[in-house]
Amino acid sequence: MQPVEQPRRIVIDYSQPNIAKQMHVGHLRSTVIGDVFARVLAFEGHEVIRQNHIGDWGTQFGLLIRWYRENPLPTPETHADVVDAIAADYKAANERFQTDEQFASEARLAVGQLQSGEPEARRLWEQMCAVSWQAFTEIYEKLDVLLQPADVCGESFYNDRLAPRVAELREKLPPREADERSTGSWAEVRDDRGAVCVFMYDEKGEPRFKNPDGEMLPMIIQKSDGAYLYATTDLAAIHYRIHELGAKRVIYVTDARQKLHFEMFFAAARAAGWIGDDVTVEHVTFGSVLGTNRKPLKTRAGTPVKLRDLLDEAEKRAFALLEERGRGAERPGDHGEEGAEEAFTLEEKREIARRVGIAAVKYADLRNDRNSDYVFSWDKMLAFQGNTAPYMMYAYARIRSIYRKAAERFGSPDVYAAGVTIALADPTERAVALRLARLREAIDQVAAELTPHTLCTYLYDLATEFMRFYESCPVLKAPDEAARLSRMRLCDLTARTLKLGLGLLGIEVIERM
RNA sequence: GCGCUCGUAGCUCAGGCGGAUAGAGCACCGGAUUUCUAAUCCGGCGGUCGCAGGUUCGAGUCCUGCCGGGCGCGCCA
Numbered sequence: 001m002q003p004v005e006q007p008r009r010i011v012i013d014y015s016q017p018n019i020a021k022q023m024h025v026g027h028l029r030s031t032v033i034g035d036v037f038a039r040v041l042a043f044e045g046h047e048v049i050r051q052n053h054i055g056d057w058g059t060q061f062g063l064l065i066r067w068y069r070e071n072p073l074p075t076p077e078t079h080a081d082v083v084d085a086i087a088a089d090y091k092a093a094n095e096r097f098q099t100d101e102q103f104a105s106e107a108r109l110a111v112g113q114l115q116s117g118e119p120e121a122r123r124l125w126e127q128m129c130a131v132s133w134q135a136f137t138e139i140y141e142k143l144d145v146l147l148q149p150a151d152v153c154g155e156s157f158y159n160d161r162l163a164p165r166v167a168e169l170r171e172k173l174p175p176r177e178a179d180e181r182s183t184g185s186w187a188e189v190r191d192d193r194g195a196v197c198v199f200m201y202d203e204k205g206e207p208r209f210k211n212p213d214g215e216m217l218p219m220i221i222q223k224s225d226g227a228y229l230y231a232t233t234d235l236a237a238i239h240y241r242i243h244e245l246g247a248k249r250v251i252y253v254t255d256a257r258q259k260l261h262f263e264m265f266f267a268a269a270r271a272a273g274w275i276g277d278d279v280t281v282e283h284v285t286f287g288s289v290l291g292t293n294r295k296p297l298k299t300r301a302g303t304p305v306k307l308r309d310l311l312d313e314a315e316k317r318a319f320a321l322l323e324e325r326g327r328g329a330e331r332p333g334d335h336g337e338e339g340a341e342e343a344f345t346l347e348e349k350r351e352i353a354r355r356v357g358i359a360a361v362k363y364a365d366l367r368n369d370r371n372s373d374y375v376f377s378w379d380k381m382l383a384f385q386g387n388t389a390p391y392m393m394y395a396y397a398r399i400r401s402i403y404r405k406a407a408e409r410f411g412s413p414d415v416y417a418a419g420v421t422i423a424l425a426d427p428t429e430r431a432v433a434l435r436l437a438r439l440r441e442a443i444d445q446v447a448a449e450l451t452p453h454t455l456c457t458y459l460y461d462l463a464t465e466f467m468r469f470y471e472s473c474p475v476l477k478a479p480d481e482a483a484r485l486s487r488m489r490l491c492d493l494t495a496r497t498l499k500l501g502l503g504l505l506g507i508e509v510i511e512r513m
Numbered sequence: 514g515c516g517c518u519c520g521u522a523g524c525u526c527a528g529g530c531g532g533a534u535a536g537a538g539c540a541c542c543g544g545a546u547u548u549c550u551a552a553u554c555c556g557g558c559g560g561u562c563g564c565a566g567g568u569u570c571g572a573g574u575c576c577u578g579c580c581g582g583g584c585g586c587g588c589c590a
Contacts, residue, residue: 018590055590155590195588210515211586223588230590259517260585287518288583325552368526372519373583379539380525384552386538387526394552402549457527460537471545471554491549513552 001440003045011049011241012038014253015140015147018055019132019154020064020086023139024304025289025297025376026255032365032506033286034253035145036452039504044447049245052147053237054136054154056129059227060090062111065124066103067093073127082131115159135308142311143358145506158236162228165236166196166221172272173198187271194224198268209264219264234265238281239274249280251450256285256371284450287373289365297376314357317378322349322356322513344512352513356382356390359507363389366452366505367460387460389507392498395463396509399495402475406488409476420485428469429490435462436493443504452505459501466494 014034017023034050042048067089072078074085097104113121133149140147175190185208187200197218200208207216221232241247252262262283269275291297297305322344344352364381367388368374384390424430435458442458445451475491478484499509 058590193587197587209586212514214514215587217586220588225588227588229588233590255584256518257584258590261590263517285518294583321552372526375525377525383539388538390552391538394550398550398553405549453527457537460527464537467553468555470549474549476549513550 007045008248009047010249011247012251013051016053023307030253040446050151052151057155062107063093065110066107083135161236195220196222253284286370290375314361318357319353359389367456392463396498397513399491400511420489423486431465
C-alpha cells in the first residue's frame, strides 16, 4: 500500500497513568484506542510521536515524600504489588495530613523541595516513579501496545516551562478596555480572586464558558497560592508539542468528561496564537466502561478494577474455553489419517489463551463507537459468534489451516501463486473480493475520523463473507486446478488483510486455535 | 440553569456530512457435519429508527422544540 502523499508529524497523547496509582479500566480505553491511531497513522506514512503524559507531579507527592522520610518505601522484594502498597501508604499519609498539623506543613514543604530539586525529595520521588513505571511496563507488554519508556513525557517534564507560558499568556492576552472588545472571539488574562485566569469570549463578545450560576467561567492557570494546575501543564504541553516537537496534528485520547477542559485550553492556546493555521488539535473522547449494573465498572468491594487483574482473568477465561473445546476435539471419531492436526501442547494452549484473551478485551473496547459507554461482558467478548476477536482470529486460523493442508497435499512450498487470475464465479467469492478491495478505504477512514470501530466493522464484514465463501466453495477440492488456485489466492488475500487489519488494531493473529 | 453526549428489533450494537425493501450478533424456532477446524454456516421470527414540527423530489441521517438517560460546569486531574 502506498504511503500518504503528504506525511505529517503527529503527536498522539494517550494512556496517561498516574504514578503511585493502579492502572484501571479507564486507562485501558485510552491506551488501546490511542495505540490504534499510532499504528494506523504510522502505517499511512506519517511521522508519529507517542506521548505518554503520565501523572508524576503534584501536591500528592509532597505527602508521600514526607511519609517515606520515616517509613520504608515498598519494593518488589517486600510487596507483591508495590503500587498497591504505595497507594495504601498514601491513604495513611493523607489521614495523618488531616490531623497532624506539623506533618501537613512538612508535606507542603516537601512539594517545594521536590520542585526545587532537593536531593532527598528527588530521590524518593524517583524511586516511586521507577516502581510504578515497572508496573505499567508489565501491563503494556501484556497488552502488546507500542508505548515505550522513551514515550513518557509526564507532568514533571513541564515543571520549568509553566512560569514562562503564564508570562507569555499575560503578555499576549492583556486585559482589554471596553472599547477594544468588538472584534471576533478573544481572550484576556487577568487576576481574579487572587488567581491568574484566562477569560474567553465568543464572536458576539459573550462569555464563552459559564458556571452554574450563569457567571463567566475562566480557566485558572495559576492558583492564588502561586501553584500551577493541570490546565497550565496542558498549555505548556501543547506549546511544546507544536513549537518544539514540530507537530502538525496533535491528538489527545482521554475520556469524554474532560471535554470542557480541552475546549478551554485549546481556545486559550488559539487565542495566544500557539496553534497555527497548519496545525490541527483534536480531543478524541471516549465513554465509560460499565458493569452489568450499568454503572462504571467496579469490583464487588466497590474499588476500581485493576487492569492487571482484568487481563489475567481474560487469559484464564480464554484458557478455560480452549480446554472445553479441546475435550470435544479429542473424540475418537475425529482421528483422520492425513487431515487431523496434532493436539495442542500445554505451552501452545497457554499462548493461544494469552492472545485470544487479550485480543478479546482490546477488540471489545474498539468495536463500538468510542463515544458510547459499553457494558463489559466476558461472555460477549469471548464469544465465537458475532463481532468479536475470537471470531476473526478463527477465520484467520481456518485459512492458515487450508494453507498447511495444501502444502501437504500438493507438495508446494508456496501454494499461493501470486500471478493467478481470480475467477469470481460464486456470489460468495464476489462478496469477499469486493470487500478486500475496500481495505484502504477502511484504513483511511480511521486515519481521518479517528474511529477504530469502523475498521472493526470492515474486518468483521470480511470475516463473515469469508466464512460464507468457505462454507459454500471447497478450496482444496475445487472442481479444477484453475478454480483451486483462484480460491487459494482469495484465501491468501483474506488472510493477509485480516492480519494487517487486526494488526493495526493491535491484535495478533494466531496460526491455529 | 447552561453545555456536551446518547435514544434504532426483547437485549447488545452498526448505519448518521440526505437516496431505493433500515442491517448484524445474542435470545427464540427450524435446518446443515462420510468433504478444507460445527469456535462455523443456512432459514424463520422480530423495528411507527424517543416524540412533534420543519427543510427537501426524497429524512434513521439535516434544522427547531420537547421527553428520557449519562456526563460536565473556578483555584482536583
